[in-house]
Amino acid sequence: MDIRKHLSQVDLFNGLSLQQLDEVARIVSVKEYRKSEPVFSDGDEGIGFYLVISGRVKVYKVSPDGKEQIMHIFGPGQPFAEVPVFEGSRYPANGEAMDHSRLFFFPKKDFVKLIHDNPSLAMNMMASLSQRLKQFSHLIEALSLKEVPGRLASYLLYLSDKNGSIDQFELDIAKSQLASFLGTIPETLSRIFTKMTNKELVRINGPHITLVDRTGLEDLAEGESKL
Amino acid sequence: MDIRKHLSQVDLFNGLSLQQLDEVARIVSVKEYRKSEPVFSDGDEGIGFYLVISGRVKVYKVSPDGKEQIMHIFGPGQPFAEVPVFEGSRYPANGEAMDHSRLFFFPKKDFVKLIHDNPSLAMNMMASLSQRLKQFSHLIEALSLKEVPGRLASYLLYLSDKNGSIDQFELDIAKSQLASFLGTIPETLSRIFTKMTNKELVRINGPHITLVDRTGLEDLAEGESKL
DNA sequence: CGCTGCGTTGAGCTTCTTCAACGATCGTGG
DNA sequence: CCACGATCGTTGAAGAAGCTCAACGCAGCG
Numbered sequence A, B: 001m002d003i004r005k006h007l008s009q010v011d012l013f014n015g016l017s018l019q020q021l022d023e024v025a026r027i028v029s030v031k032e033y034r035k036s037e038p039v040f041s042d043g044d045e046g047i048g049f050y051l052v053i054s055g056r057v058k059v060y061k062v063s064p065d066g067k068e069q070i071m072h073i074f075g076p077g078q079p080f081a082e083v084p085v086f087e088g089s090r091y092p093a094n095g096e097a098m099d100h101s102r103l104f105f106f107p108k109k110d111f112v113k114l115i116h117d118n119p120s121l122a123m124n125m126m127a128s129l130s131q132r133l134k135q136f137s138h139l140i141e142a143l144s145l146k147e148v149p150g151r152l153a154s155y156l157l158y159l160s161d162k163n164g165s166i167d168q169f170e171l172d173i174a175k176s177q178l179a180s181f182l183g184t185i186p187e188t189l190s191r192i193f194t195k196m197t198n199k200e201l202v203r204i205n206g207p208h209i210t211l212v213d214r215t216g217l218e219d220l221a222e223g224e225s226k227l
Numbered sequence C: 001c002g003c004t005g006c007g008t009t010g011a012g013c014t015t016c017t018t019c020a021a022c023g024a025t026c027g028t029g030g
Numbered sequence D: 001c002c003a004c005g006a007t008c009g010t011t012g013a014a015g016a017a018g019c020t021c022a023a024c025g026c027a028g029c030g
Helices: A003-008 A018-027 A108-116 A119-145 A148-162 A175-181 A186-198 A214-221 B003-008 B018-027 B108-116 B119-145 B148-162 B175-181 B186-198 B214-221
Strands: A029-033 A038-040 A048-054 A057-062 A068-074 A094-097 A101-107 A168-170 A202-205 A208-211 B029-033 B038-040 B048-054 B057-062 B068-074 B094-097 B101-107 B168-170 B202-205 B208-211
Touching (some): A003 A018, A018 A108, A068 A119, A068 A175, A068 B119, A108 B119, A119 B057, A119 B119, A148 A186, A148 A214, A175 A186, A186 A202, B003 B018, B048 B108, B101 B108, B119 B148, B148 B186, B148 B208, B175 B186
Antiparallel strands (some): A029 A101, A202 A208, B048 B101, B057 B068, B057 B094
């Protein structure tokens, strides 16, 4: 496999010369994970970070009584688990492959050296961390200031946008996982889907979604209406 | 005022030579804010970031119906509002001075130049962003997986630690602000303080707190007991 | 065929918020 | 110096949102 080719398509390595990409490629090791296999665990010593090549990885926290909050789902091209590279040394959450996934692993020590004499790489990394902060801000806002129907409406609109703003698309994750991402439980999510259907906001058929009343969803997402 | 002297005491500028500190000092402008004065607003164009010299600044989101979620409170030595420097161009939240505050302002353009040929500064900035990510993780975990009593218990234990693990200390913010930080409202917070007092976990006297049953609080914080 | 994981539905309950009222404190202006 | 208003904190009663527990349908797969 040509590691450099993969790296060249990733935002994090934007603007690097071929030679620089080679230097990066040299420190990479390729790892494979089966579906549901853990990548790292909360509190583990973090000896490097990862980049998703194929598949998906969820990063999540678990409460003592087993409830799970998904903090982020990473897909191809996205780096994750960078925190222990730069601050402290432990992963602050769990990571698990959602599909069979291929990851690149970048050892902390080697990567820090590269960053040191590679300002573009440093800038890209700061951009990546900043984007993550922004996404976390949105999640905090959603969890604290919106009710579940509002969060779900936001997510559906987001998915629609991601698919080119069309009104029909497939849920990219199982509904139970969606519940975990929205900070709720499958039962509650299911009930809200039912209500949304009754109010003619959406149509649901398994994982297939049709947005019927976009404006209504936007009002919900903004907290300007209720179900 | 000697800007360089202030900078030299800040983590973000750790490991910089005197000459490098001078270069940084050259781009700083000093700003003063009165208590309750906004520093920036959600959606504003972000033309740089800030460092707290004295006073405190809260960064928060507001819901359509006016509820406020404090995401972070920054004190002396802490940089904030870096996101638009590295990713996108708008602040993703609001910033407001909680006390009369003196801030240093670093214009985006100038600062990026400095980072470019200053690897230590880049590393420090990545450490700072990573730490922020870690703190946000904790907040997300708390909001989603813990009930309010658990969040309050965690906060009290955190405050105690910050004060050298002693059992008596002062709340550093008003209770209504604490409610906003814990993702709840003053009424709920007040009731929980009452319950905690009745269960002999703490003693409250205005802003003065005494931890009576540390173990009990730890159990609450871990979700292993209820009020 | 039967198992297992996922999704749905119902009933009851817990937690938290809303709305309203009231006490205490503090700073300001008369 | 006192009175007043504003802000903050507390308390009560009622209601809403979401969770728990339990049951069940359904699809996929060994």
